[in-house]
Amino acid sequence: MARFAAGDQVVCQVRNRCIVSMYDSEYDEQRVFEIISVYDEGYFVYVPLDVDLRDTIYIDKSNYAKMNINKRFCDSDVYYITDFKVLSVYKQSDGLCCNRCGDFFYMSAPNQPDGTMVCWLCRAYPYR
Numbered sequence: 001m002a003r004f005a006a007g008d009q010v011v012c013q014v015r016n017r018c019i020v021s022m023y024d025s026e027y028d029e030q031r032v033f034e035i036i037s038v039y040d041e042g043y044f045v046y047v048p049l050d051v052d053l054r055d056t057i058y059i060d061k062s063n064y065a066k067m068n069i070n071k072r073f074c075d076s077d078v079y080y081i082t083d084f085k086v087l088s089v090y091k092q093s094d095g096l097c098c099n100r101c102g103d104f105f106y107m108s109a110p111n112q113p114d115g116t117m118v119c120w121l122c123r124a125y126p127y128r
């Protein structure tokens with residue numbers, strides 16, 4: 001399952017006008033991007049006008065729907081990333097990470113006495 005959801009903000013490393021892997025130790029800058037769509041095994045992030053990246057995808061009426069992107073992002077640029085390009089989470093809302101396995105669950109709420117959340121899988125299979 002996807003670790004992130006639309007609306008989450010993640011930190012990525014940019015080098016040579018490309019978003020590079022989190023394992024890449026050489027980068028020009030670290031920057032926060034907002035995920036606007038979960039697609040296939042990865043995510044589309046919004047590219048602000050002042051950010052100059054190569055290999056962006058221009059969103060217009062012909063392609064927003066099939067990329068699962070909200071119509072309000074028409075006429076903007078997006079960039080496709082996968083999990084290994086996410087260096088860290090800047091802001092993650094509308095959900096919690098499971099206190100046991102660490103997976104993110106969209107729209108989940110605390111269900112433990114200490115205010116943390118343990119996902120149904122970990123509750124069903126405590127020794128997984």
Ligand SMILES: [Zn+2]
Nearest residue numbers: 098101119122
């Ligand atoms: Zn879990």
